[in-house]
Amino acid sequence: MAVVTVTYSPGEHLEHFISTLATATSEKPQVILADNGSNDGVPELVADANENVTLLRTGGNIGYGGAINRAVADIDPEIEFVLIANPDIRWGTDSIDELLAAAKRWPRAGALGPTVLEPDGSRYPSARRVPGLADGAGHAILGTLWPSNPWTLRYRQDNEEISERNVGWLSGSCLLVRRAAFDSIDGFDSRYFMYMEDVDFGDRMGKAGWHNVFVPSAEVTHAKGHAAGKHPEAMLPAHHASAYRFQADRHPHWWQAPLRVALKAGLAIRCRLAVRSALRERDRAAGTN
Template sequence: MTASFAVVTVTYSSGDYLHNFLRTLTAASSQTAQVIIADNGSTDGAPEQAEAAYDNVTLVRTGGNIGYGGAVNRGVAEVDDDVEFIVVANPDVEWSAGAIDELLDAARRWPRAASLGPLITEPDGSVYPSARRVPDLVSGTGHAVLGAVWKSNPWTAAYRDDDADLTERPVGWLSGSCLLLRRAAFDNIGGFDSRYFMFMEDVDLGDRLGKSGWLNVFVPTSSVMHAKSHSVSKHPEKMIPAHHASAYRFNADRHPGPLRAPLRLALRAGLAVRSKIAVAAALREQRRESGQA
């Protein structure tokens, strides 16, 4: 019998992260699911090793580094048509026992839920704010400008939904690092927007699902651990500008037309300045840590 879900992950020289992902996945559900690895050009041999080691793993080469959302879409296209749910997760996720089964149970409780996300913890055990409100220009700008220097500012708190309890509930959007997606809803809105190379594709997905009448549901009885953006810490000069470009695209798409052109111009200029400052700070921190080592 075909499992009710399939798993799609995107790799880019993910190394041991992918090994731990697949090792812990076996305990995440009582079902053995089809696993699609959409590879964006790895050079470490990890995807090939995974396909050889697991009978249920299929490696799909995307043809280059086409970004996260585009690669997920490519992976989903390989999933059998009769599979009802797609689990999309980063390869640096480690699964808790029963994590996927908990999400599947919640999906049956919430028939209008298009995406369901677990509680996500950091390697140190702290809870990552993975269930958030969709940002507007005010809260998004306040978070972008003050989030790094004044972590308790009201705009960051509102965006991260910091005051909310860890209860099962609908939210604005869920972290794309681990999602259970209802295939019909995902296909209905055209999947991830592949114009987002990295970052904000999950915010955009959650927002479009919500505007289409679906729900995004946070399910804290399911949990995973996320090593969190190892590529970002290694390559801030590439990842930070990509993040800011995605932030511009998200807001520009929601403020179209000639009358809002000055707003988009100001937004582009402000994000460009912030990106340069953030890259410089990250590279200084890298040099400092390297000197201490």
């Protein structure tokens, strides 16, 4: 097994990532830091301090999926599993060993994902259904105003039993990927700069005949959204652009052009409203500190 994470000035998160990794597995895996242009010096410090950590400079900010693909291409093809995770993950005890054990139980598992916890200990819905147009639109429009709406519940699978099972897609914040499966679908689609690349990855994995397996017995904690909260004016447009790409790719025919136009216009309006709201919230929070 090898571990890959993408770094972009990760700060103290990366040090926690490496220190808790020792409790997550009995192995001492090779760790590759696919660095997209950090300027805080942390990836260099971590690589220098840990003999099993390699710093791989991608040559610029090439996006999350592109950086993962670049790192995986450097891994010995004989390595069967690649653990892909964000640098702000903190590993739970035996979490990686639990994922590896599940991979033996599911020989057609192309990707396996753990329970992802928020910093406050609440459970993040990391195992979801692939969003169709109806579920995606319903969740996008009503998810914030009416969290319990039927489209959001169906998409997030909130009412599903917490059990080890095959799902539509798994959060890219932490994925154990079978190398053969990764190679069979050519890895991540590097056209996604950030966001939705994991939805696309899981969807293509399933269509290729592999399983996306949720493994609740493995637990990690994710400091989710710290970058998005600081820079909503950049992150939210990227999110909406990826959402459009995902649906446009799945509705490519000429007679579906009006649908693509409507989708693009609707997402543009939603993006402007979301950015405005996020900036107000950020300013309000800054004013109270």
